Amino acid sequence: MKRVTIKDLAQHAQVSRGTVDRVLHNRGHVADEVRLKINEAIEELGYKPNIIARTLAQNNEYKIAVLIPDPEADEFWEQPNEGIKRVMPEFEDFGVVVEPFHFNNEEPKSLSDKAKEMFKRNPDAILMASEFYKESLYVLDEIERRKIPTTLIMTHIDSSNEFNYIGQDSFKSGAMAGRLFDVSISQDMKRILVFNLGATSANTLQIKNKIIGLSSYFDGRADFELIEVEIQNFKNTAAIKSKITELLSTHEDISGIFVTNSRSKYLAPALEELGLDHLCFIGFDLLQDNVDYLLNGTIDFLINQNPAKQAEWAIKKLVDQLVFNRKNKSTEYVPLDIVIKENVSCYLH
Amino acid sequence: MKRVTIKDLAQHAQVSRGTVDRVLHNRGHVADEVRLKINEAIEELGYKPNIIARTLAQNNEYKIAVLIPDPEADEFWEQPNEGIKRVMPEFEDFGVVVEPFHFNNEEPKSLSDKAKEMFKRNPDAILMASEFYKESLYVLDEIERRKIPTTLIMTHIDSSNEFNYIGQDSFKSGAMAGRLFDVSISQDMKRILVFNLGATSANTLQIKNKIIGLSSYFDGRADFELIEVEIQNFKNTAAIKSKITELLSTHEDISGIFVTNSRSKYLAPALEELGLDHLCFIGFDLLQDNVDYLLNGTIDFLINQNPAKQAEWAIKKLVDQLVFNRKNKSTEYVPLDIVIKENVSCYLH
DNA sequence: AATAAATCCGTGCCCCTGCACGGATTTTGA
């Protein structure tokens, strides 16, 4: 079962390889009659280009720019980096090179600056993650102008659907938390504290959808109450403690804790100090400290956003376009992994 | 940042490409002095062979034989096939070809027959899954004699550790079920029926380990009891029903159901008919019917063995050896996915 | 010392595609 090559096509159509090549790439300068004959041969013999030979022949470098928040500043953003490192060896033989552009996740302007820097380097493709809506729009505009293949991860910027997106279905993750609370809480009345740490549900679409998903699970049920809390200075354990104490005095029988982003680790010590580690605690993401609190029992469930896998998939998607010029679905959702003490080790690499 | 090529090495060591090639492949016929100089150059310039060019030059076909139970007869075995289909496009450019050998999962001799057929075809690598211990040993012996790279999935045959294995950590999956029962069951006494359908814990290591894992979770706790049940004619709903009725009369307060393999779908209708669908029901694997029972609420949790991913990883592992001659870890465990109604769609492709 | 043998190493072709150059043929224009 030998492969069909350009040479075979040429022989079959009684022309030279060069002519076949011109037809294959629509480069014109071919007589209609000949073109038809070649197209026939392509059809008949079932020609598939040999990507290996093509890559070798082209011998060009594909620069993928990675525009994400600085992993040095926030442990969370180390994970996409891990994912990228994991897949790169597979592709560097194809001439794929990654150039990181890390911006400060607390300064919107930093995104714009880094984006400018990135564009100067003329990347062939872009992998981007940003929570700054307005600044992202500018970047996406420029991307659209330059027609650079781009994949967004983690956060969906829904300005247009022309960009590939890989992320988690936030709504479903909320609904999933709903069921986990439902089976875990034995009290008749399920009162759940929802914590937005250093973020607001109004500003962040992801968080909003998680909460909508959570309440949708309990839709039409009277044995359930959601209490939303926002804490900005989330790194101050004392402040969190007093906030919780206050909430406990105004609401009785709190039975669940839901942290809507990866910052569970800031809430957990406060709960431990208050002797509240028996509450059903659901959070997101496998940061080292989160995992520790999962192992010691303070946190019951972590929902894994799989940032490493998101980045991995995104790179693969871009390589698919650049190297193999395959098209694929524009939006993909990573699986919603439920992580508990017993299976956490599977998800850590 | 151009790649270092053989030509560069040749130039650096003042010899020709052919000589460098002989050194690279230990083909001898090179003077010691020259060899040292070339090795120095390799070290100094950091030469990495270009897999793309090599693949093109060798232009040979790699036949991977897939020796698994017939997917036509058992829905479960369709999934590994799906996984293989998913990754193959990525590798067929590298000349990788898959040849399936499906045996009858109810006749041990069928495995031996298909294995013979397989060996006749002289595969370059083998992906194998079998629950027949004795017959597998014969096949593995022959593999060892022929020194064919091989990866086992699903079931570990521990004759020797010379084979790669990809599978689930059965012990952990049992322990995981333990926690899920623990949080879900609100009764003080947790009595769990453990069903081995069409299999015995004595014969099947996987099942044994799942049960050991489950009881290890509750180790030292008095509020827990395990009742193991074996049913051979599991396709007979009436028989299952009478068995359960019998169990309910001899044991009170049954609160959990654990099916140790993928055959939950045969137990679920019996439970429904007996009005027992409120019990916490944990099973394995995303067969279509299992998923339906998860969606209608009879089954509460499914633990995904991820047969598709196992096969996918196995193919990748073999390709890594054949094409890229990379070595990698010999045993790998797939993640233990907890699947509920809310996230099941992520795990179905 | 002359020939045979052994050792070492360089050259050229192959794999397949992409692309530039230029040759060959046909068409256009005066």
Add this chain to the structure above:
DNA sequence: TCAAAATCCGTGCAGGGGCACGGATTTATT
């Protein structure tokens, strides 16, 4: 009718590595 232009198409090289063949040099043999 003949040169100029336009159109069409073949050849050759590059890209990196594998491998066979055979040339060149050194070593062994009588």
